[in-house]
Amino acid sequence: MTDTIRVQPGIMDIALYVSGESTLKGRDDVLKLSSNENPYGPSPRAMAAFAAAAGQLHRYPATDHAGLRAAIGAVHGLDPDRIICGVGSDEVLQFIAQAFAGPGDEAITTEHGFSMYPILAHAVGATPVEVPERARVVDVDAILAAVTDRTRLVFIANPANPTGTMIPDADLRRLAQGLPGTVVLVLDGAYAEFAAGYDGGVSLVDAHPNVIMTRTFSKIHGLGGLRIGWGYAQRSVIDVLNRIRQPFNLSNAQLDAAEAAMRDVAYTRHCATENARWRDWLRAALVQMGIGCDESHANFILARFASPEEADGADAALRADGILVRKVAGYKLPDCLRITVGDEAACRRIVGVLAAFKGVR
Numbered sequence: 001m002t003d004t005i006r007v008q009p010g011i012m013d014i015a016l017y018v019s020g021e022s023t024l025k026g027r028d029d030v031l032k033l034s035s036n037e038n039p040y041g042p043s044p045r046a047m048a049a050f051a052a053a054a055g056q057l058h059r060y061p062a063t064d065h066a067g068l069r070a071a072i073g074a075v076h077g078l079d080p081d082r083i084i085c086g087v088g089s090d091e092v093l094q095f096i097a098q099a100f101a102g103p104g105d106e107a108i109t110t111e112h113g114f115s116m117y118p119i120l121a122h123a124v125g126a127t128p129v130e131v132p133e134r135a136r137v138v139d140v141d142a143i144l145a146a147v148t149d150r151t152r153l154v155f156i157a158n159p160a161n162p163t164g165t166m167i168p169d170a171d172l173r174r175l176a177q178g179l180p181g182t183v184v185l186v187l188d189g190a191y192a193e194f195a196a197g198y199d200g201g202v203s204l205v206d207a208h209p210n211v212i213m214t215r216t217f218s219k220i221h222g223l224g225g226l227r228i229g230w231g232y233a234q235r236s237v238i239d240v241l242n243r244i245r246q247p248f249n250l251s252n253a254q255l256d257a258a259e260a261a262m263r264d265v266a267y268t269r270h271c272a273t274e275n276a277r278w279r280d281w282l283r284a285a286l287v288q289m290g291i292g293c294d295e296s297h298a299n300f301i302l303a304r305f306a307s308p309e310e311a312d313g314a315d316a317a318l319r320a321d322g323i324l325v326r327k328v329a330g331y332k333l334p335d336c337l338r339i340t341v342g343d344e345a346a347c348r349r350i351v352g353v354l355a356a357f358k359g360v361r
């Protein structure tokens with residue numbers, strides 16, 4: 001018998017992540033609304049910082065990310081010593097899974113939860129345990145009921161992707177209070193800046209040593225292509241995560257561009273305002289033509305059709321017009337399409353195509 005290499009437990013259970021499509025064969029005018037990107041792009045200051053970093057490509061970057069952490073701390077009113085930065089928030093989520101779960105452990109995810117969570121659990125040999133949501137909203141009681149002696153992690157995005165819904169404040173507090181201190185509650189705030197008046201869970205992190213918040217530069221800051229995210233937790237937790245972070249995980253270009261983006265508060269506010277305006281306009285227009293939409297607190301809308309067939313038909317009509325949105329059957333939402341909120345022209349184009357599809361115009 002020949003010896004073979006052995007894959008670690010869980011890894012072959014991973015279903016490969018499917019990202020939003022970006023091209024349509026034969027078209028060079030594609031409108032990409034499939035990955036929740038910022039339609040206004042990054043801050044001009046971030047682009048200038050990125051360009052300026054070109055002259056430093058031969059230099060290793062800082063290992064402590066002090067400049068970026070200071071900027072995040074100043075803008076969000078947080079202690080920089082309690083912040084960790086990673087290659088997208090995906091990497092910070094990976095640090096968390098690696099640090100706190102392993103074979104035999106369980107990680108709770110929810111019915112329509114972000115698809116990276118089970119991937120991260122499997123990657124460390126842990127078992128993802130999926131609990132039902134209530135009408136596309138994370139159900140705190142279902143989570144609490146699913147906790148066992150083996151539970152180590154709970155992954156929640158608030159606002160959630162792909163539903164765009166939020167957990168009511170009181171429920172979120174109840175969840176943080178109700179979980180055993182041995183269970184890490186991950187509050188993924190990738191879309192927190194789009195939710196009016198929401199701090200991403202900072203107060204819960206401050207109150208509970210087992211709560212960690214993750215954030216990203218990929219959405220509101222328009223830097224998805226550059227890959228930068230961050231996490232906020234109590235100092236002892238950040239100390240754990242830093243032990244598994246590669247010293248040079250972020251390049252000078254990433255650090256400088258992210259710092260400039262963070263400090264350009266006026267630009268961030270502008271993006272949030274425009275998003276809210278066109279998100280609400282788009283939702284109202286879709287609802288008026290008979291397409292169901294929960295209130296979204298993010299930079300996308302989950303459009304609910306009468307059936308999976310109608311959702312497929314709408315997707316085909318959009319593609320015929322060069323518009324790419326996200327099919328979400330893989331998120332147990334086969335009758336829905338997730339549509340990123342674009343700029344005014346993009347929103348009007350979407351509405352025009354869907355109105356024609358529904359025969360309402």
Ligand SMILES: Cc1ncc(COP(=O)(O)O)c(C=O)c1O
Nearest residue numbers: 088089090157161190216218229
């Ligand atoms: C809920 C949620 N969390 C995390 C991420 C990861 O973002 P990034 O790694 O770009 O920071 C995404 C990206 O789409 C997301 O939707």
